Amino acid sequence: MPDRTPSQLAALERSNDLHDQVLTDPQRFRVLTGDRPTGPLHIGHYLGTLANRVRLQDLGVEVIVLIADYQVMTDQQAGHQLVETVRGVVADYLAAGIDPHRTTIFTHSAVPTLNELVLPFLSLVSDAELHRNPTVKAETEATGLPPTGLMLTYPVHQAADILFCQANLVPVGLDQLPHLETTRLIARRFNERYGNQQQVFPEPNALLTDTPMLAGLDGQKMSKTRGNGIALRATEDETAALIRRAPTDSERHISYDPLIRPAVANLLDLLAATTGEDPHRLADNIGDGGAGRLKQTLTEAVNELLRPLRQRRAALADDHSYIDEVLDNGNDRARQIADRTLTAVHNLLGMTYANRAAPQTSRNHRAGAESNHPTGAISG
Secondary structure (H helix, E strand, C coil), X not given: CCXXXXXXXXXXXXXXXXXXXXHHCHHHCEEEEEECCCCCCEHHHHHHHHHHHHHHHHXXXXXXXXXXXXXXXXXXXXXXXXXXXXXXXXXXXXHHCCCCCCEEEEEHHHCHHHHHCHHHHHCCCCHHHHHCCHHHHHHHHHHCCCCCHHHHCHHHHHHHHHHCCCCCEEEECHHHHHHHHHHHHHHHHHHHHHCCCCCCCCCCEEEECCXXXXXXXXXXXXXXXXXXXXXXXXXXXXXHHHHHCCCCCCCCCCCCCCCCCHHHHHHHHHHHHHHCCCHHHHHHHHHHHHHHHHHHHHHHXXXXXXXXXXXXXXXXXXXXXXXXXXXHHHHHHHHHHHHHHHHHHHHHCCCCCCCCCCCCCCCCCCCCCCCCCCCXXXXX
C-alpha cells in the first residue's frame, strides 16, 4: 500500500467510522453520487460505484444519483447522441439493481434551480482556489490549453450538486478527496457568511470506497472516452474479443508483479476484483497456462459476473417509455428539493421581493414520498 498523507489517514479513519454508522443507522444519511454521460458504463463503474450504490440503497440509505449531462461540455460538445447515452446509463443503473422507487435518478439540465446555486457559491471561492483544483490542473496539463470557464468552475458546480439536496455522504476514492474539500469549504463559508448562527448546509463527509481503481485493458486509466473498458452492455463474445486483444508479455509462466510485469498484473487485478480472490493466488493457479489461460479465465469470470445484469439490461434497453418515466419521476423529485433549497438561500440573501416568481412547481413524484431527512437547516 502506498504511503498515505496525514489528511488521507484521518479521512480513512473517519470513513471507517461512517461505514459503521451507516450499518447501525442508515436513515441518518443521504448520499449524492453520479456519472457524466460521456459513453456507456463499464465494468470499472460496476465494481467501483454501482454495486456500492445498490448496497447503500438496500441498507436503507437515501441515495440520489446525478447524471451530469451539463458536465459533458467540459471536454466535448453535447449533441443528439446524448439522449441515447443518458437512456443507456439509466438502463445500466436499473440492470445493476438501482431501484427508482427508493433511489432518485435525475439529470442536471432538468433541474435549473440546482444550477442557480452555482452563482452564490462562486462568490465564496477565489480564482486561485479554483485553479488549484486537481481536476482543473489535470485538464490544463493534458490539453496544454487554459481551462474553459465551465471546467474552471467545475468544483463549484459539483458543490451545488452535493449541497442542493443536503447530502452528508459522498462515496469517493482517496484521489477525489480534494474535490470534496472544495464542497466542504463552500458549505462552511456560506454558513459563516449567511447562516445566522445555523448550519444551512452540512459539510459532507467522504465515504471512501475500498475497491481499487482499475486500469483499462490497455493499462491506462479505465475510461468511457478511451473505450478501454468492458462495457456493461457488451455481449459475451464482444467481451472475449476485447480481452483477447489486451497486452501481456512474452513470459509463459504467470506471476503477479506489478512493477516488472505490469500488463499481466493489470489483468490479474481485474480478475481479482471480479472474483474477490487474491491476485497472487490467481497467478499461482494459472501458472504455466500462460497468457491464453489467463485471458480465458478472466473472460469467463467477467461474463459470469455480468450475465444477470446483461439479461436484465436487455429487457430494459428498448423500453424508452419506462426509462423516460424513471427520469421524469427522478427529475420531479430533484426539482422539489432544489426549489426548497433555493428559496431558503434567497431568504438568507435577502432576495425576498414581493414580485418574485414562485419556484418552479414540480409534478408529483410518482416513485415515492418525501424523505424526513434530519440533516441541515434546509429540509429535503
